[in-house]
Amino acid sequence: MKKLLFLFAVTLAMGFIACSTDDNPVNNDDPEKEETKDEPQFYVYLCFGQSNMEGNATPEAQDKTVDPRFQMMACVDFTSPKRKMGQWYDATPPLVRQGTGLGMADYFGRTMVANLPENVKVGVIDVALGGTKIEGFISEEVAGYIKNEADWLKNYFKAYNNDPYKRMVDMAKIAQQTGVIKGILLHQGESNNGQQDWPKKVKLIYDRLMEDLNLNPEDVPLFVGETVSQAAGGSCYHHNAVIAKVPSVIPNSYVISSAGCPQRGDGLHFTAAGYRTMGKRYAQAALKVLGIEANIEEDTPTPPTEFEFDKKFTSLAEIGNTPVVIYDENTKKALYGSDNQNLGYDDLSVALQKGNSVITFRLEEEGSNYLLRGITPDGSEYSIWGSPGYLNSQAADQWCCFILGLNNQNGQDIVDGAVWDIQYVAGKGFSLKNVGTGLYLQDASPAKFDEPAYFSFYSLK
Numbered sequence: 001m002k003k004l005l006f007l008f009a010v011t012l013a014m015g016f017i018a019c020s021t022d023d024n025p026v027n028n029d030d031p032e033k034e035e036t037k038d039e040p041q042f043y044v045y046l047c048f049g050q051s052n053m054e055g056n057a058t059p060e061a062q063d064k065t066v067d068p069r070f071q072m073m074a075c076v077d078f079t080s081p082k083r084k085m086g087q088w089y090d091a092t093p094p095l096v097r098q099g100t101g102l103g104m105a106d107y108f109g110r111t112m113v114a115n116l117p118e119n120v121k122v123g124v125i126d127v128a129l130g131g132t133k134i135e136g137f138i139s140e141e142v143a144g145y146i147k148n149e150a151d152w153l154k155n156y157f158k159a160y161n162n163d164p165y166k167r168m169v170d171m172a173k174i175a176q177q178t179g180v181i182k183g184i185l186l187h188q189g190e191s192n193n194g195q196q197d198w199p200k201k202v203k204l205i206y207d208r209l210m211e212d213l214n215l216n217p218e219d220v221p222l223f224v225g226e227t228v229s230q231a232a233g234g235s236c237y238h239h240n241a242v243i244a245k246v247p248s249v250i251p252n253s254y255v256i257s258s259a260g261c262p263q264r265g266d267g268l269h270f271t272a273a274g275y276r277t278m279g280k281r282y283a284q285a286a287l288k289v290l291g292i293e294a295n296i297e298e299d300t301p302t303p304p305t306e307f308e309f310d311k312k313f314t315s316l317a318e319i320g321n322t323p324v325v326i327y328d329e330n331t332k333k334a335l336y337g338s339d340n341q342n343l344g345y346d347d348l349s350v351a352l353q354k355g356n357s358v359i360t361f362r363l364e365e366e367g368s369n370y371l372l373r374g375i376t377p378d379g380s381e382y383s384i385w386g387s388p389g390y391l392n393s394q395a396a397d398q399w400c401c402f403i404l405g406l407n408n409q410n411g412q413d414i415v416d417g418a419v420w421d422i423q424y425v426a427g428k429g430f431s432l433k434n435v436g437t438g439l440y441l442q443d444a445s446p447a448k449f450d451e452p453a454y455f456s457f458y459s460l461k
Helices: 002-023 031-038 104-115 139-146 151-158 164-175 198-212 239-243 272-289
Strands: 041-049 070-073 088-090 120-128 180-187 222-225 253-256 309-312 325-328 333-337 343-347 360-366 369-375 390-392 402-404 420-425 429-434 456-460
Parallel strands (some): 041 120
Antiparallel strands (some): 325 456, 369 420, 390 402, 420 429
């Protein structure tokens, strides 16, 4: 009898040991655990900011195809291309809303998937509004902030139901159903240039994202990009000293340098090449956090191949009806119109692309002065919503110059803002003085300079 009881006790003890081993959640020899390494994974990154995150450069041919492992979630409804809010699509630009261009997130995602295992997808949720201050992402401040802003900015906010932060969170919660939020990308600050409390406001938004999305700050880094550098002619380079302070208030954060990245001539926005390089640098930092050292090839503009200069004019009389490229011989840059109606000022490799909305301008007499009508790459007249598209300066204290019609669109036109006093100086070129501002145009910013820049007018072959 004692022998039977001993055998029963041994058997029972062995059963407990077996059960304990089977229930152990940590078992490095478990073959099923090894198989999970090959299961598909979806890394999601939240992106927010103003126009540089929104995308301000015209996509070129190389930008129009993408690995389908890189996805974007539509955060607003698009009609062209047709996209529905809250759904994933292949991440071909524009990523934010129709009418925007190439931005920071494009080559971030492309570089990520190029350096991650093939079973990993990357998705971006990009909520950005050109011209917005950081207060535009603080829900309790947004209404008061936009109350007295221009109608065009109010229209941007309407697309997000006047609360971009909430839209970002709502989209992120949808993404969490199939993916894991791995990080946050921010590019903003031009509209808060030099404001010392900016890092604290960024921290407020970051902390709220952690709470609202149930994220652990130790697992979700923040990557903050610099504005256009001083060396590149940045108008808001002072803010980079403020951006440098972000890691002191958000420990798991990293600053992305803008050194060497070209800008389009307005001092605010990068060129397509600049966006590619910045996107790659964001990705390089994000990959390093994941334990992957990635060597990136920084981008340079491609040489012009689509259009060439023909005749150089030396008087207004000989130009007549011929469309002209407005080119600065000193800076080697030309004026052009991008898809989102901004005036650009960049190297010929960027300015003379078929993807731009305007590459030449036709002079139309307006009394003793001139209108500059935009002409598209195929030679047709540029129009906006059925109205003629003219080079039209905003007031000198505004942030950009636009190509707009003459119908006070969105309240952006000023009296005589599209009328130009054009003078030729032998040996120098043509000066462009805006009748509305009474000041000179020098680049893609408004006509606000006391001294002229001298441009050459060329026809194209």
